Amino acid sequence: MLRNRLITVLTFNDGTLFRTKLFEPDYRYTHNFVDSWSVDEIVMLDVTRDPMADRRAFYDVVTQFARECFVPLAVGGGIRTLDDARRMMAVGGDKVVVNTGAVERPELITEIAEAYGSQCVVLSIDARKSDALDGGYEVFSHFAGNPTGMTPGDWAREGERLGAGEIMITSVERDGSLQGYDLTLCRLVSNAVSVPVLGMAGAGNWKHFVEGVEQGGLSAVCTQNIYHFTETSIASAKKFMEKKGIPVRL
Amino acid sequence: MIGIVDYGLGNLTSVAGAVSKLGFEPHITSNADALTSADKLVLPGVGAFPDGMANLAERGLIDVLNDLVLKRRKPILGICLGFQLLGRSSEEFRHTGGLGWIDAAVTRLKPGDPELRVPHVGWNDLTQTRPDCILFDGVADQSLFYFVHSYCMETPPDGSQVGTCDYGRPFTAAVQKGSVFGTQFHPEKSQQAGLTLLNNFLEKA
Incomplete structure (x- = not known):
């Protein structure tokens, strides 16, 4: 049976690991590490905001992870062109995560899918409640700063049509x-598409993972709050999920 | 030296990383001489089947591989798309002929349960239909491996299937025919079980 995945998301600024709160950097938990044997998959995002920034420090970190982590690595941050995606694959990514680049130019999804296959393209969607859309949810790009006028369901469906293999x-x-x-948001998106959906943001305890799968319809639950995840905590989280009837890899 | 066939598709560095972690020397190359001097070959790749065959042809690698694998019996391990390319043909986008070393077609993964999402992404159990295959030395039956694919190989009629996976219905997840090996899943991304399986190929094939 296919297992639900527990994915660790790591965000980097100028090659330094940190977590975020309300999309702003929070460096308190930088000195943590990933249990690379229990985690099912790792997402590494370069959230350096300067578009002209030198991304070499980030590439180096990805390469280091790729050398030691024998699980899939999805890599993203600032991908605007097929060449950007190629670069992320070359330093060790197995998949690429696109967000703002795909909002600006949706055909980017197709370009990457044609070059590497759909399974290599994760469309990341940031959404929040918005008055603009009748109090529904609206997709925001550019580090959640820019309203796009699109609903997450529509954008997810369009992303799937263009070739995205997973939606985050x-x-x-x-x-x-x-x-x-946000289980309503997760369910809205997982109902909109037939590709796997990864849910992100808000997980504070293990019960939230179970809810994400059962109520949100998520194939994978992501967490960025790495201070929960030192040494054995990923393994314990998965044991908890299994006890609640969620199939996971122990 | 382990020749990792570079035909311009997918993440070759992951495979190379796992090979060197296991103490072997990977060489990513599309050069016929380098592939000829390799002890073993790995045919990795992610992407679409027609591109895979077109890229192999463009680099003159189909004749090279036919010679090395079929005539000289050099062991080869196909992974994911590289595994599918071992088959007779694929229906991905359009009907495309494969290397044809394994007599089976590759068709769209259609899980029996409409609730099951495609692509099939994540960790799933491998049932060893031929547990004596050397790939499985030290690998427990029903070990979990990482899959990511939308197409899958039908059951080859010649008994070369050594492992299956179930996603709505069973499909061919691993094959062996003489010195030709293949896995639909990614051993280089499947933690300890994957590394053990890959090491079996590198050491014992």
């Missing part, structure tokens, strides 16, 4: 909140 949905309001995933 992030609730802007839940980022760093530890209040649990």
Whole structure:
């Protein structure tokens, strides 16, 4: 049976690991590490905001991880062109994560899917509640700063049509909140597409993972709050999920 | 030296990384002489089947591989798309002929359960239909491996299937026919079980 995945998301600024709260850097938990044997997959995002920034420090970190982590690595941050994606693959990524680049130029998804296959393209969608869309959810790009006028369901469907193999949905309001995933948002997106959906932002305890799968319809639950995840905590989280009837890899 | 066939598709560095972690010397190359002097070959790759065959042809690698694998019996391990290319043909985008070393077609993964999402992404159990295959030395039956694919290989009629996976219905997840080996899953991304399986190929094939 296919297992639900527990994915660790690592964000980097100028090659330095940190976590975020409400999309702002929070460096308190930099000195942590990933249990590279229990985690099912790792997402590494370069959130350096300067578009002209030198990304070499980030590439180096990816290469180091790729050497030691024998699980899939999805890599993203600032990908605007097929060449950017190629570069991320060359330093050790197995998949690339696109967000703002795909909002600006949706055909980017197709270009990467044609070169590497759909399974290599994760469309990351940041969404928050918005008055602009009748109090529904709206997709935001550019580090959640730019309203796009699109609903997450529509954008996810369009992303799938263009060739995205997975959708990663992030609730802007839940980022760093530890209040649990926005289950309504997760369900909305998982109902909209037939590709796997990864849920992100808000997980504060292990119960939230179970809810994400059962109520949010998520194939994979992501967490960025790495201070929960030292040494054995990923393994314990998965044992908890299994006890609650979620198939996981122990 | 382990020749990792570079045909311009996918993440070759992961495979190379796992090979060197296991103490072997990987050489990513599309050069016929280098591939000829390799002890063993790995045909990795992610991407679409037609591109895979076109890229192999463009680099003159189909004749080279036919010679090395079929005539000289050099062991080869196909992974993911590289595994599918071992088959007779694929329906991905359009009907495309494969290397044809394994007599089986590659078709769209259609899970029996409409709730099951495609692509099939993540960790799933491998059932060893031929547990005596050397790939499985020290690998427990039903070990979990990492899969990511939308197409899958039908059951080859010649008994070369050594492992299956179930996603709505069973499909061919591993094959061996003489010195030709292949896995739909990614051993280089499947933690300890994957490294053990890869090491079996590198050491014992």
